Amino acid sequence: MNESSLPSIPEYFKGKNVFVTGATGFIGKVLIEKLLRSCPEVGNIYVLIREKKGKDPVKRIQEMTDVALFDVLKKTYPDNLRKILPIIGDVTQINLGISSDDRKKLVNEVHIVYHIAASIRFDDPLKYAILMNTRGTREVLRLVKEIKQLEVFMHLSTTYCNIDRKVIDEKVYPPHDDWKRAIDLAENADPRIMDILTPKFMEPFPNTYTFTKSLGEHVVKDLCEGKIPAIIFRPSIGMLCYEGHF
Numbered sequence: 001m002n003e004s005s006l007p008s009i010p011e012y013f014k015g016k017n018v019f020v021t022g023a024t025g026f027i028g029k030v031l032i033e034k035l036l037r038s039c040p041e042v043g044n045i046y047v048l049i050r051e052k053k054g055k056d057p058v059k060r061i062q063e064m065t066d067v068a069l070f071d072v073l074k075k076t077y078p079d080n081l082r083k084i085l086p087i088i089g090d091v092t093q094i095n096l097g098i099s100s101d102d103r104k105k106l107v108n109e110v111h112i113v114y115h116i117a118a119s120i121r122f123d124d125p126l127k128y129a130i131l132m133n134t135r136g137t138r139e140v141l142r143l144v145k146e147i148k149q150l151e152v153f154m155h156l157s158t159t160y161c162n163i164d165r166k167v168i169d170e171k172v173y174p175p176h177d178d179w180k181r182a183i184d185l186a187e188n189a190d191p192r193i194m195d196i197l198t199p200k201f202m203e204p205f206p207n208t209y210t211f212t213k214s215l216g217e218h219v220v221k222d223l224c225e226g227k228i229p230a231i232i233f234r235p236s237i238g239m240l241c242y243e244g245h246f
Contacts, residue, residue: 013039016151017109021091021140022116023047023084024064027156027235031114036080037073046106048096048117049086057086091117091136092128096143107146115140116156118216122207126198130186133212134179137219144228152229153220159236161214164204172221172232176204179215179222 013035022028024047035042049057061084073080087106089098098106119132137155144153162168164176185194185201194201198208205211217232224230 010039010041013043013112014041015043016111017043017046018112018114019046019048019087019106019110020114020116021048021096021136022114022118022156024049024060025116028114028116029064029067029069031116032084033069033073036083037076040077040080042080042083043111044083044085044109046085046087046110048089048091048098050090051088057088061086091139092131094139096136096139098143103143103146106143108148110147111149111151113140113144113147113150113153114156115154118156118213120209122209124208125191126194126202126208126212127186127189127191129208129212130182130215133209134215134219135183135186137216138179138183138223141219141223141228145223150228152231153224154231154233155216155220157217157232157234158210158213159234160210161217161234163206163210168234172217175218176211176214177201179218182212182215 018035020028020032023032023045028047032045032047035045047061049060051057052060065081065084070081087098087102089096089102095103115137117132117136119129121129124132141153144150159168162173165173202208202211205214220230220232
């Protein structure tokens with residue numbers, strides 16, 4: 001396709017519905033604000049939000065956007081805030097904890113998926129880190145595989161998931177462990193045994209964050225390659241340093 005015939009970014013997003021995990025985090029908020037302000041004709045943006053007792057999901061979205069980041073959007077396209085729609089769920093749960101009605105809505109209406117949700121704590125117990133960063137990615141992709149009008153899936157990884165290499169190329173390196181085995185361990189092993197075995201199990205990684213994010217990349221590669229148009233971003237502090245396509 002000739003570059004001159006390619007749509008502009010705002011043109012591409014016109015009428016496209018987006019699903020975002022990790023929407024309430026820093027990168028998630030920046031992404032949503034940017035889409036609503038720079039691509040004003042974007043469709044709805046569905047955001048995965050954990051249920052909190054006594055907190056209405058619409059109120060939680062209001063709190064999410066009640067920060068200085070959204071001030072310009074509120075002046076230029078205030079009605080676009082109505083495009084942010086909550087989907088109650090949890091990345092750590094099987095099927096993302098999403099209701100069957102909401103799942104059908106996503107399957108039928110979404111075009112683009114951004115998987116940003118992750119635990120970025122270095123000292124999380126291995127069990128939780130796997131369920132969040134590795135199994136959570138698998139559960140998102142199980143949903144993505146059902147989406148009828150999917151155009152692209154974007155997975156947010158980290159530049160630090162290959163800490164054993166001095167030079168990192170734009171590719172997914174061979175895994176240090178089997179992500180399926182890791183998920184099985186997190187689901188079935190005694191947490192106390194996991195805590196004891198953690199340092200040995202995740203070698204050569206220094207913490208559970210980098211280890212489970214590395215596994216997450218292989219979930220994406222194994223489930224997407226040749227099947228789903230997917231992108232992996234590996235951000236470092238303050239910049240995006242990698243873009244890999246399958």
